[in-house]
Amino acid sequence: MSEITIKELARICGVAVSTVSRAMNDRSDVNPATRARIVAAAQAHGYVPNSMARRLKIGSSDTIAVFIQGEFGQMLMEIFERLEVELGKRGFDTTIAHISEQQHDHASAVERVVRGGRFAGVVFLGRYGSADREASAQLSRRLAEIDVPMVFCTTSDYSGVEVQRSWVSVDDASGARDLTAHLIARGHRRIGFIGAGRERDHEHAWALRLSGYGAALRDAEIESDDSLIVESVIESQVYTMRNGYESLRRWLRRDPDSARGVTAFVAACDAVAIGAARALDEAGLSVPGDVSLVGFDGLDVAEYSRPRLTTLEQPIEAIAQTTARLLVETIRSPRRHVEQVWIRGRLIERESVRTIDDDVQATLSASVGSSGEIARSKSGDAANTTSA
Amino acid sequence: MSEITIKELARICGVAVSTVSRAMNDRSDVNPATRARIVAAAQAHGYVPNSMARRLKIGSSDTIAVFIQGEFGQMLMEIFERLEVELGKRGFDTTIAHISEQQHDHASAVERVVRGGRFAGVVFLGRYGSADREASAQLSRRLAEIDVPMVFCTTSDYSGVEVQRSWVSVDDASGARDLTAHLIARGHRRIGFIGAGRERDHEHAWALRLSGYGAALRDAEIESDDSLIVESVIESQVYTMRNGYESLRRWLRRDPDSARGVTAFVAACDAVAIGAARALDEAGLSVPGDVSLVGFDGLDVAEYSRPRLTTLEQPIEAIAQTTARLLVETIRSPRRHVEQVWIRGRLIERESVRTIDDDVQATLSASVGSSGEIARSKSGDAANTTSA
């Protein structure tokens, strides 16, 4: 711990601490020669100002805390990286505040770091609060009280509290709608959705994607069929390949009749799509030969898997820029109106969707039929829960 | 900013600040009734101690900084999550210090946060210093001077400085050796390696994996052939599917003759393997039908891609535990001997390796030949750089 303090450095240089402070902070009112001498000495002795002391004194910090709850998804990390540079351009430091899933009391954990940290601003990335509605609402109220500038990035505030916050997100609903419409334009009619939240409430982005899927169906006057909605099996880690795989696999086994005739699926995200593709594969169904599949996010895995996945690319750049802009504006003029920005993603057509026409339809039914048999042969253990 | 300070809370409760402090910190020497009153008031007014002031006063913090340089790879994030809980069990908070790739001067950026942050300890996750050897060595020397407890996790210290540091990592060399030996046991003889660093020096883990590959070849008395080593094309982001794809694709085009006869590849990591699989696919080669392929890491994508990738699973749990243990030991007794731990990973056999025998060999040569033709038909633009 040979850390040197400002006092010692001052003694070494034979000046007052206030002079050292000014020199280190590039103030204009310091003799250039003195400054040079001090900076050199600092360098030589490895002096770096104690950031706690500095921030305590300064009062207003220029660091932004970005909260990430639970798992570090790839999409979140990519947004974070861009966000960090955007905020950097505007003169802010960024720090990740991770609230682990294990934490009993999310709300108070968040509150503790926000209140204790004296940040210039806060962004919630990808999740907010806990499944416990009341706790989340509580958190919102308290955050409103301490009045930190904050924006939700890729999360909507579903806490139900009146306080309005700014947010920015990919337009989940329109994205899913575009994806589904694309499938419909390719001749698909019986289209499933993989990865719905168990409770189907508005807890997060997926509910929005599910609604976009429903809207596209309605637009095309296709009757929606709840039995085609595949629920998430692994709720603690929804954005995973494993969730896509397990969820679809279970559904295929349980509802062989529903599976019959489905020609396409929209997955709640790319990772889920990859997992789902494997479940399909194991059931003897090929993509896109037997069933088409689209993802959501635009991860690299969607680009390099085979078949390449048609998906909706999140506009990471724009999301990060907008979030940074909104937050900085809020910091500068706290009482401005809130802005809520949905940014449309871009549909990327690749190889996982096939154009359907009647004769193909026939082939399809046949192969789905065979998958139904596979399902049946294993369905003994799940007989009572089979819905069809 | 209705943040309340200890002084105001003290006034509200009609006690001295020292009493509030004691109550908030659960000291034993406080009247239970007084404590209850204070805690309740703190709750009501949303009082949370200013963490800067607290840490400034305390001097020794109990937070650990984990440094991550450049991209947030999935493997790194998984290790981080485990590390956070392991450190948490031992009473430490964890914070991520991200050094972005853009930063001109890595070394001094690292030094600044370490010196300025007064952390209880530091771990470097996945990368250390910059490509600039001298700068890295410089950093090591300065870090040694300030004498922070630190351990390298999944990074080796190649700075060349005498100061010995503890480290823990998957055993890259033996892992790659196991993987390669596995291929050899399955009858493969001409085996390539995808993702070598351009300079082939010992900058990071990949050099170790490359050497493990070489060792296995030597064990089996197979003559190694440098033309089978595929170099990374995208050096700034080596752990990516894109790097695997572009690197192998270029190689396939450039060295069609080398490609002839290769029956298997070991990829430097799973992401690279996935990208490589696509390049193979585009060249008309199937995995494992025409060429076998193994990865390294044990990411989910290796499990859900088709074919499922045979790979070496990193023992994340053990790595995180050992790192936490070592760091805490170093914190408690700074002068203890350093420990350098290589933890063996587990080979997971899946579907990307095929057992080879003579007649298969014949088929293979034929299809690689056809890929050579594809390459040639596009080689006009790269004619001068073609090595064969």
Add this chain to the structure above:
DNA sequence: CTGAAAGCGCTTACAG
């Protein structure tokens, strides 16, 4: 251009 002084919000001996 430089120095002495006050104070940011806490914690921790030291008295009582």
Add this chain to the structure above:
DNA sequence: CTGAAAGCGCTTACAG
């Protein structure tokens, strides 16, 4: 069990 005081390492008016 409680309070008054000192001080952690800085920065920033305020004088000179």
